[in-house]
Amino acid sequence: xxxxxxxxxxxxxxxxxxxxxxxxxxxxxxxxxxxxxxxxxxxxxxxxxxxxxxxxxxxxxxxxxxxxxxxxxxxxxxxxxxxxxxxxxxxxxxxxxxxxxxxxxxxxxxxxxxxxxxxxxxxxxxxxxxxxxxxxxxxxxxxxxxx
Amino acid sequence: xxxxxxxxxxxxxxxxxxxxxxxxxxxxxxxxxxxxxxxxxxxxxxxxxxxxxxxxxxxxxxxxxxxxxxxxxxxxxxxxxxxxxxxxxxxxxxxxxxxxxxxxxxxxxxxxxxxxxxxxxxxxxxxxxxxxxxxx
Numbered sequence: 001x002x003x004x005x006x007x008x009x010x011x012x013x014x015x016x017x018x019x020x021x022x023x024x025x026x027x028x029x030x031x032x033x034x035x036x037x038x039x040x041x042x043x044x045x046x047x048x049x050x051x052x053x054x055x056x057x058x059x060x061x062x063x064x065x066x067x068x069x070x071x072x073x074x075x076x077x078x079x080x081x082x083x084x085x086x087x088x089x090x091x092x093x094x095x096x097x098x099x100x101x102x103x104x105x106x107x108x109x110x111x112x113x114x115x116x117x118x119x120x121x122x123x124x125x126x127x128x129x130x131x132x133x134x135x136x137x138x139x140x141x142x143x144x145x146x147x
Numbered sequence: 148x149x150x151x152x153x154x155x156x157x158x159x160x161x162x163x164x165x166x167x168x169x170x171x172x173x174x175x176x177x178x179x180x181x182x183x184x185x186x187x188x189x190x191x192x193x194x195x196x197x198x199x200x201x202x203x204x205x206x207x208x209x210x211x212x213x214x215x216x217x218x219x220x221x222x223x224x225x226x227x228x229x230x231x232x233x234x235x236x237x238x239x240x241x242x243x244x245x246x247x248x249x250x251x252x253x254x255x256x257x258x259x260x261x262x263x264x265x266x267x268x269x270x271x272x273x274x275x276x277x278x279x280x281x282x283x
Contacts, residue, residue, distance in 0.1 A: 008171055008275055015172025016179060019195060020276035023180075036188060042179045050148050140168075144161045 003061055006053025007143070011136060013046035014088070018133065021095060024102075025120045031106035033120070037099035051085060073142045080142070084135035091129035094122070159210035166203030170196055171271050174238070178268055181245070181261040186252075189260060190245035196238060204231050222283025228276040237267040 017040045024036035062074060098119045105116055119125070177192035207227070211218065218224045241263040248256035276282075 001276060004275065004279035005272075008168055008272075011168040012171035012175055012218075012240050015169055016176035018193075019173060020180065020188065023191060035183070035185065036180075039179050039183055039185070042183075043175065044236040046175065073213075140165060141161065144164060145157050 003054065003057035006049070006050050006057055009046050010050025010054050011140065013043045013050055014133065014136060017043045017047065018129065021129070024095075024098075025126075028112075029106070029110050030102040030112050030116060031110050033112075033116070034102035034106050036100055037095055037102065040095060047088075051081075055081065056124070073145070073147050077139050077142045080135045080139045084139065085134050087128050087132035087135065091125065091132055094119070094125035094128065098125075156213065159206050159213060162206035163203060163210050166199050166201075166206055167271070169199035169274060170203050171268070171275075172197055174264060174271065175246070176263065177241070178264040181257065181264055184257065186245060186248040186257060186260070189264070190242070191250050193238065193242045193245050193264070197242075200231075200235055200238060204235075207231060207240070210275050221281070223277045223281050226277040226282065227274045229268045234270050234274075237263055237270065241267060 020036050020040045020043070024033045024040070027033040027036060058074075058077075063070075067074060098116070100114050101119060105111065105113060173192050173196035177189045177196065180186075180188035180192060211224070214256050241260055244260040244263065247253060261268050
């Protein structure tokens with residue numbers, strides 16, 4: 001139950017951050033973009049509780065349920081957990097850069113410029129966040145499928 | 148993926164859990180936006196929650212029909228079904244008040260929207276705790 005609750009926090013918090021980030025990208029004014037990207041930071045404690053909870057309660061369950069130490073799906077999930085967090089961190093830094101620029105533009109007349117549009121539409125920056133989401137989805141597949 | 152496609156019990160459970168997690172995420176985004184005073188973002192997030200609710204409920208119904216009534220009468224199932232079914236009224240009222248808020252800028256609409264969205268998050272938490280812990 002605790003492991004699943006942590007998973008809800010991990011996935012749900014990431015989805016909330018993703019939705020707010022998408023709304024920030026589509027916002028017309030830099031002030032709105034900055035405000036929505038600031039809200040992404042509110043979801044971070046939820047994600048962090050989920051990230052650490054899934055690991056701690058997951059390892060506890062591994063022992064409790066007596067799964068073998070060589071269970072490939074658990075090791076694969078652990079690798080994906082590291083990958084998802086690393087990519088999520090990189091994506092977060094990209095969002096921070098966009099937020100700082102949006103806040104500066106908001107204070108200077110609230111008109112978007114090419115630099116902000118470029119950061120918000122940067123395919124590499126956004127691809128990293130999507131890949132983090134895919135890694136999280138793959139963990140969910142492994143946890144339910146238990147191949 | 149081919150193996151996955153042929154392991155029928157996987158799909159309803161996976162889609163049910165995925166739908167529930169996405170629904171929680173969209174509602175959380177709406178709550179965060181509403182609490183911070185961003186009605187349009189709250190309204191859009193709540194609208195996005197609707198297809199996730201359909202996925203969660205549809206896959207849950209599929210899962211239950213596959214179980215051939217084995218779980219009938221269980222407390223955790225009743226709780227989950229009541230929150231997934233009639234509980235959607237809270238989501239619909241939240242969408243309605245968020246729309247009212249974006250159209251009028253009314254402070255009361257903002258407060259009602261934030262409150263109901265918060266209550267809906269709590270209901271979802273009760274549902275996932277009951278279903279994962281098999282209460283009763």
